[in-house]
Amino acid sequence: MSGREMLGIALAAVAVAVLACVPLMLGDYGLSLAINIVSYTVLATAWSLFSGPTRYVSLATVAFFGIGAYTTAVFVESLAWPLVLLIATAVSIVVAAIVGLSTLRLSGVYFVIFSFGLAELVRQLVTWFEVNKTRTLGRYVFADITAAQIYWQLLALAVLVFAIGFWIGRSRLGLALRAIGDDETVARHSGIDATRAKVALFVLSTVFMTLTGAIMAPRWTYIDPAIAFNPVISFTVLIMALLGGVHRLYGPVLGVVPLALLFEYLLARFPNHFSIMVGLVFIVIVYLIPRGIAGLVEGAVRKPA
Amino acid sequence: MLFEVTLSGVTLGGMYALVAMGLTLQYGVARIMNLSYGELLIAAAFAALWFYSGLAINPLIGLVVVPPIAFALSYAIYRILVQPLVSRAKTRDALEVDSILATFGLLFVIQGVMLALFGGAYFSYSFLAVPLKIAGATVAANRLLALLLAVAIGLGLYLGLTRTRIGTAVRAVAVDPVAAQLVAIDVRTASALAFALGGALVAAAGVLVSMFLTFNANLGVVFTLKALVVVIMGGVGNLLGALIAGLILGLVENYVAVFVDPGLTLAATYAIFLLVLLVRPQGILGRSSR
């Protein structure tokens, strides 16, 4: 490990320590904003972990987020908390593996289409199940978890997603993914099992999304399929990751912070026109900042040299 | 009973086929994966509703008025929003990703406008809601009319694409944009036309759908999704394939809704989609590429 990396890790440790103190310093509103930012940091980083190197645009974030939230809603009162998280992880692995194995060996567009409808599908299946089997549409989530505890769990998850992202970047899997992103045929001819690499990464990224949903669920106290599988979440994650830049591990977080604050403002100011505003922001990003803030920063750093 | 369900399945399938034909033009010819496609359908349905209940204008007149507006709008969207992406994309993959992202943003803008105007409630209006008896089965007159009109529009499109000069140009671009350029076809114009024509088709479908289905501002995504599934099932760029796949999807959905559970129709759609991906990813009538 080089000296620069050691320095980076030391700085990251200090940053995490400072961030861990946030609940002690902020009031309720500040804390809820912080929870929002950290949860989107996990989601957007996990999203670009898969979509960045493979260039498969996943529109399914909320499908997994919602699976996590529902797992919590169903089991939180009867099972120990770690067990709930374990079940959420297991369910998302199964779903992601099925989706990945059936679409990721084909060209990217099939995956996009499938992921596009996945949240809608899961939402309808959950609705169908609730209406026909449990005969209630909504569920109350009574958990003995404070907002600060939720924040700390999300922070731990964020540390984990960065650590895994860092590790992948230096591992064989990372090399395989970069090769696949460049030219899949050539990658396969170098002995890379491209389908397996993509499915593995997709599963990994969705586990983080699911866990975020599971941890966030107690914040709502009441959930129904429309809340848990709200497509705006997928959309928000996508736009944050793109604004930040998906080519670097630290990229998405650069998009999360400004957009979380902006959306907070827009939602308070224009609650009825939120979707239009967000759509416009998104289009501006796609057209004007295609490589994200991380790309702009790197471009600016490189130019003088 | 079975005949009745089949008949209404065919109606629904005819709509899906029409919707998918427009999308296959946009994706197959203009090479733009348009995720905001279904929003235009819902917008057209709202327009027909407004004509009928607000201005007391017959939806059939709406069918004449709305598609040309959608054509112009889609043409403008292509020229203003899509063309810059086409120019900047280095590869076809890059264009695909860019167009998916841009139209995903557009989806939320259009949906947001409709939500602001109409809210999230379900709408419908009563037009020709009289039962007709056909061979012992009962079918609503508006459904039958919608089906007949869909068939007429689809047939007109097919003839237009196969029998006219400009239609041949559009098909040539679908097969090979580079080679089309070599025989002096203006690929940009042909792509813009195909994209706009796709918009007009989906708007026509929207007017037809509004005559017999209830709809709300959030339903566009579902139509986009089904159109995409039909396009993939039929083979990208293949009009006949879209027709067959649309009918299959409509029938299966209707059978599932009636004989199994109405809450599982989307699951049925997905089951078919998965089956196609596993068995024949190039589509029912698609040709495997080299």
Added chain:
Amino acid sequence: MSALLEVTNLSRRFGGLLAVDALGFSVAAGEIVGLLGPNGSGKTTVLNLLSGVLRPDSGTVAFRGHAIAGKPAHRIARLGMARTFQLVRPLASLSCRDNVLTGLAFGRRNAWGTAARTDADALLDRVGLGRAREALPGELTYIDQKRLELARALALDPELLLLDEWLAGLNPTELEEGIGLIRGLSGQGITILLVEHVMDAIRSLCHRCLVMNTGRLIASGLPTEVLADAEVIRAYLGDETDA
């Protein structure tokens, strides 16, 4: 002696075109075999069928005793079959060293870490790219990109190397060097099947030649015999100036 590669009755159709038509041939270990034929005769399709880019419609391919027809490309690569592409396809965002590392990490060597990096550098030296280890492929000349692609193929530690017009477009000095390099690889025990139009290279390198026309094998034998064969000359007519 059993063949390293045994192809029987291999066919592949594209729409109405039978690109490869009931092809059969074998390659023994240690041979350098030339696969010749006019443009469009199906040579590259054969390579694509062998290396797993395409699935054959019918027929069998046995490589080192394993049936590989229709198997995925990464499996075939790991068995020890490597190839280059007619139009060079370097992995554009990876440095030259990382390009070679892909083959080392995921091929038969299964190497990673410092040792793999040393091996990668040695392979780059071997093809004459020792000065450009950290460079991105886009910064290389066309010829050097071809060298990079060869180094990446060699990283798989192949027993059979498929070269798709690897010598095309080289100037006389580079051609001399390239021929020497291929001969060296052969001397090391690597079997080579090369698709080539450069007749000088074929005459000086190949032990044996196969000639294809419209998807079928029309001749096989020593290079001098084959190139004098009447049917071959007819197939090439108009293409003679290349020779």
